[in-house]
Amino acid sequence: MLTLKLITEETDRVIRGLEKKHFKDAKETIAKVLELNDKRRSTQNQLDKNLAEVNSISKSIGFLMKEGKKEEAEVAKGRVAEIKEGNKTLQSEMDQAAEDLQNLLYTIPNIPHESVPEGFGAEDNVVERMGGMETELPKDALPHWELAKKYDLIDFDLGVKITGAGFPVYKGQGARLQRALINFFLDEARNAGYMEIMPPTVVNAASGYGTGQLPDKEGQMYHCEIDDLYLIPTAEVPVTNIYRDVILDENSLPVKNCAYTQCFRREAGSYGKDVRGLNRLHEFSKVEIVRIDKPEHSYESLNEMLAHVESLVQKLELPYRILRLCGGDMSFTSALCFDFEVYSEAQKRWLEVSSVSNFESYQANRLKCRYRDENKKTQLCHTLNGSALALPRIVAALLENNQTPEGIRIPKALIPYTGFDMIK
Structure with a gap:
């Protein structure tokens, strides 16, 4: 399986190699790989930000309760619940993107060494x-x-x-x-x-x-x-x-x-x-x-x-x-x-x-x-x-x-x- 590092850093070389092997729809397939990888990474980044926000709010709830600011604490709890519910959707989207990416990578052949001659058969x-x-x-x-x-x-x-x-x-x-x-x-x-x-x-x-x-x-x-x-x-x-x-x-x-x-x-x-x-x-x-x-x-x-x-x-x-x-x-x-x-x-x-x-x-x-x-x-x-x-x-x-x-x-x-x- 080609590494994501190779595909993202040397995209043109990968496409040329796949075309040399006469892999059908090489450009479209690699574009789909990059799209799924971007989606997976952006979703993971959002999940990480949400987790940091939840941790921060959770710490503030304790202080608010100690200060007697019960209503503010309840609002904060509501925000935590809202973020966690949204995370379920994000996690599902990220898992699906990762699965689709893995399955797509399995269908892509290795790229040939530079010494491999051109040819069909x-x-x-x-x-x-x-x-x-x-x-x-x-x-x-x-x-x-x-x-x-x-x-x-x-x-x-x-x-x-x-x-x-x-x-x-x-x-x-x-x-x-x-x-x-x-x-x-x-x-x-x-x-x-x-x-x-x-x-x-x-x-x-x-x-x-x-x-x-x-x-x-x-x-x-x-x-x-x-x-x-x-x-x-x-x-x-x-x-x-x-x-x-x-x-x-x-x-x-x-x-x-x-x-x-x-x-x-x-x-x-x-x-x-x-x-x-x-x-x-x-x-x-x-x-x-x-x-x-x-x-x-x-x-x-x-x-x-x-x-x-x-x-x-x-x-x-x-x-x-x-x-x-x-x-x-x-x-x-x-x-x-x-x-x-x-x-x-x-x-x-x-x-x-x-x-x-x-x-x-x-x-x-x-x-x-x-x-x-x-x-x-x-x-x-x-x-x-x-x-x-x-x-x-x-x-x-x-x-x-x-x-x-x-x-x-x-x-x-x-x-x-x-x-x-x-x-x-």
Whole structure:
């Protein structure tokens, strides 16, 4: 959530940033924020003046009574009653303005960092760099859903039987490959200084609002209505919410956490060849890295996170590219976001496997996640996170890009985790 300080002091910059993200009615929305804030503040000022007047009159009543000026004292009591009755209306108006202001702020996205390129969608994203190994496949190369069937690795039909489309069943070496990737990613994160967390995969509404999934992505989350709980779309939600309403010591920053969880996304309206197989699922495994940092260090942290994710795709020997997302393709909450994509040689297309983002103080303001600086003043933290990595499309690319006439080759870095070097 944008801070009122930022909106009031840098109004033009906020409006330009929202327009860069193609937020509808940016000027009108910010004008409404300022109007509600002015109303809230002016009403509070009037309440404060009224309270001071009540206190002053109340003190005078005692003196008037002692001096025998009963009629004057009664007039004073009447004035106090009148002010208190008027305060009820003022308090109601102020509470309503504050509620309307808060609800409006929840609907406004974060403004982008100055380095974010202009653009409307994925076609306007900028390729930062590319890397990885070139792949040469046999002429009869198969997409991963055919390979999964051929080698009995993943049963999509069985998943439909048990649950529905988008909930595959991993079997045999397919299940072992999943577990190997999870352990590999967690070990790599731990070696990079991230403390492992095993959080709940169900969160309350306050957690959803804290990281910005609510109200923006409410329709994309599985909701347990009776208990008003949500299945997490990413470990970002529970892990970042560990620091909700927390004041950290400056010397403890940056905080570095990682977590493996199952993730759940409704993906309403998703269909067609681009979501076939593992390309888009309702339930999937992912390792997430999360950082809480000081504002002046957060972009250094972002670069470290990018280097970490890049090292993972390099060790998996996959062709990859890193994209700097344009204003129109960024998430609601991010200030700067980079996507990692790996190339699927069999599908002849790029598959997104990670987003690494700096949210600056946007999430921290919602979370009231702060740190105490050397002057003992509390400041908002910056929050960052990234997928390191999401499994489904990594598995798809690994199966497709490593197929040979003898079987599917396992990258060298994964062999100690799988216990086999070839799927046959």
